[in-house]
Amino acid sequence: xxxxxxxxxxxxxxxxxxxxxxxxxLSRVPLASLQSHFRMDEAFEQHERGEISDEDFALxxxxxxxxxxxxxxxxxxxxxxxxxxxxxxxxxxxxxxLEGHRVVILSNTNRLHCEFWPTQYPDVQQAxxxxxxxxxxxxxxxxxxxxxxxxxxxxxxxxQAVFFDDNPDNIEAARALGIESVLVTDSSTxxxxxxx
Numbered sequence: 496x497x498x499x500x501x502x503x504x505x506x507x508x509x510x511x512x513x514x515x516x517x518x519x520x521l522s523r524v525p526l527a528s529l530q531s532h533f534r535m536d537e538a539f540e541q542h543e544r545g546e547i548s549d550e551d552f553a554l555x556x557x558x559x560x561x562x563x564x565x566x567x568x569x570x571x572x573x574x575x576x577x578x579x580x581x582x583x584x585x586x587x588x589x590x591x592x593l594e595g596h597r598v599v600i601l602s603n604t605n606r607l608h609c610e611f612w613p614t615q616y617p618d619v620q621q622a623x624x625x626x627x628x629x630x631x632x633x634x635x636x637x638x639x640x641x642x643x644x645x646x647x648x649x650x651x652x653x654x655q656a657v658f659f660d661d662n663p664d665n666i667e668a669a670r671a672l673g674i675e676s677v678l679v680t681d682s683s684t685x686x687x688x689x690x691x
Contacts (some may be wrong), residue, residue, distance in 0.1 A: 500588065521568045538555040552605070625648075
């Protein structure tokens, strides 16, 4: 079997309010103002597809949020999104590989985050056979082609894969292709699915 795991809020807890909190402290702009203006818009999606640079994304987002930050300050906040690893999920990934299954990570991410989390959480990268990252592939979830790419690269059909993600749109898109998909709502979802 092929087990496909999203990264954020599936393997590693993330929290965008932490990002906004750092930017609020650095820019002296109230957190509530940043929260009301922060959207995962077109620039966000382009950044995740690797279509715009980290620097251009930082400029666009600072402009939209009306905050004056250096690139270094922007990056410091951007990396604050990561909270901690979910050890039960990591243990399951390692067990599945020992049992002879393929375990991969499919994540909408960006170069800036990928400079950070592999060094911060080396055990995550070690728990997966392959990383499929949006900015390397030039496509992102929930685009059908990214799932088709993973299936083709792994040499499996949709019915030989299980996908775990915390975003309902991503789950729906994978299900439409015939991939068994599990919506992860908290840290117990994945362990409970395997226990069931």
